[in-house]
Amino acid sequence: MKFTPSFTVLLNAVLVAFSIAEDVQAVPTGRHDAALGVRELPDTAVEHNDAVVISNITARAEPRVVSIPLLAFQLGQRDVGYVGSFKLGSAAQNIPMLVDTGSSTFWVIPKTAQQKRTWTITYGDGSSASGPVVTDSVKVGALDAMPGFPIGIGTAISGVLASVPARGTAGFSNGKLEATTRTGGVTILEGLKASELIPASVVGIQLGRGARLGAVGTGQLTLGGSNPAKFQTGAGNLVTVRNTATSGLWQITLANSKVNGRIVRTSRSALLDTGNSRILTTKGDGQFFHSFPGAFTSENGIFGLPCDPTKIPPISFTVGTVEFPINPVDIIGAEIVAEGLPQGQLCYSLIQDHDDKPGKPPRTTWSLGIPFLKNVYQILDSDANTITLAKPA
Missing domain, CATH: 2.40.70.10 (Acid Proteases)
Incomplete structure (x- = not known):
């Protein structure tokens, strides 16, 4: 997007205040409006290296989904x-x-x-x-x-x-x-x-x-299984891959990422995180999703894009051999509002680079949060340590 110098300065001033939250954003409100009936740890709880093993967990009915x-x-x-x-x-x-x-x-x-x-x-x-x-x-x-x-x-x-x-x-x-x-x-x-x-x-x-x-x-x-009514099956609709994380998270390898049908990044490790409200990439990768007309990068590396989803080119992520297109609505954030900026035209992008902290090593893994996950059905299998992604029904 071409802007006049004064407009660009103003836009950068607005974007510099934009704070990118990191991977997990799952923080509840501080409401205290109801009591919770709780009990102390029972005497039957045995501690092993700070792990609590509860001995009174018993079966009550046939297992079901x-x-x-x-x-x-x-x-x-x-x-x-x-x-x-x-x-x-x-x-x-x-x-x-x-x-x-x-x-x-x-x-x-x-x-x-x-x-x-x-x-x-x-x-x-x-x-x-x-x-x-x-x-x-x-x-x-x-x-x-x-x-x-x-x-x-x-x-x-x-x-x-x-x-x-x-x-x-x-x-x-x-x-x-x-x-x-x-x-x-x-x-x-x-x-x-x-x-x-x-x-x-x-x-x-x-x-x-x-x-x-x-x-x-x-x-x-869905706990204990999945709901087949919620996703498509068959070639080109569903893929099962090994979970590549070793620390308890859910992680996949992206074969490629595309913008307007053109591959912009290949072979990227990415976490799947429902507690992350954005798609966060490693430093330098986010720019490849914002090289189309109407997109904008501020001086401090914050990305903006058109508020009109029809002006955003097709964006997709491929896992295995299955390509998952992203609804452009899902990557449009809040409108950038400031005096002198055209109303309703420019919004924050929900694809951003990780905000690496000073003194800490840069992130090497993407985090695919809600904007991506709204476009797939996830089946996370701890028993088999696999991840299945399918196109929604």
């Missing part, structure tokens, strides 16, 4: 997270929780909690949560309640996402590779399988599209 709705919430004209409802405690209170495949810990914000064991977690954008650890029952959808599950209680929370409509985070990273969470227990998925409530450590995820479309953005979380 269950699905619950995921609701998108918006900040700055973009879908920034997805909330599912989990029932906790003897009163089976409905607790809206952020679903995050980029972390493992299951934690909530209570009204009151006083326990001796503590936990802490810090996310990629610097937000953090900490507090005591308790155990209580967790119920998901139509499944029986899972008793004695370690839950982090977030009594101290920091971060910028204060308006997130959630009261906790449910981590769905690979529990086989990250056997111990920050609370000392297993992941929620591994706990449900150990309780024989679900048949496998598999989660299927469909993210709905709400931002800029005036829609609710309803998706679906």
Whole structure:
């Protein structure tokens, strides 16, 4: 996009204030509007190197696959997270929780909690949560309640996402590779399988599209398997690959990335993270997605693009031999608003470079967040350590 010198200076002044959040943005609001019935760690809990093994997890019914709705919430004209409802405690209170495949810990914000064991977690954008650890029952959808599950209680929370409509985070990273969470227990998925409530450590995820479309953005979380009604099968529609991460995350290798049918990057490792509201690339890679007319790069490396999706060329990512096109609506962020800028024409791009921190090594892995994940159906299999991506039905 060609601008006059004065316009460019003004635009750079606006863009310099744009803060790029890192990989995981799953930070709940500080609301304390309901009590959570909790119990102390039982005497039957045995600690091994800070890992808590709960001995009273028992089977209650035949294992089955269950699905619950995921609701998108918006900040700055973009879908920034997805909330599912989990029932906790003897009163089976409905607790809206952020679903995050980029972390493992299951934690909530209570009204009151006083326990001796503590936990802490810090996310990629610097937000953090900490507090005591308790155990209580967790119920998901139509499944029986899972008793004695370690839950982090977030009594101290920091971060910028204060308006997130959630009261906790449910981590769905690979529990086989990250056997111990920050609370000392297993992941929620591994706990449900150990309780024989679900048949496998598999989660299927469909993210709905709400931002800029005036829609609710309803998706679906399926535990123990997947929902075949939500995705396409057959050649060119579905691919299963090995999870290349070794630290408990979910990671794939992108064969290539295309803009307007032209390959711009090849062979990039990328994390899949529902707690990340952007597509974050390694330094220098983001520019290749913004070399078309109407796109803009500020002096400090922030990318902008047209607010009109019809002015954005086709963008796609290939995994294995399957090419996944991205709906251009999904990479359009908030409008850039400032005196002297044309209204409704330029928006922040949701494809940005990682904001590498001074004194730390640069990131070498991309993070494919919500803009990419809204365009695929994910099947994350901890048992087989595989990732299946399919085109949505």
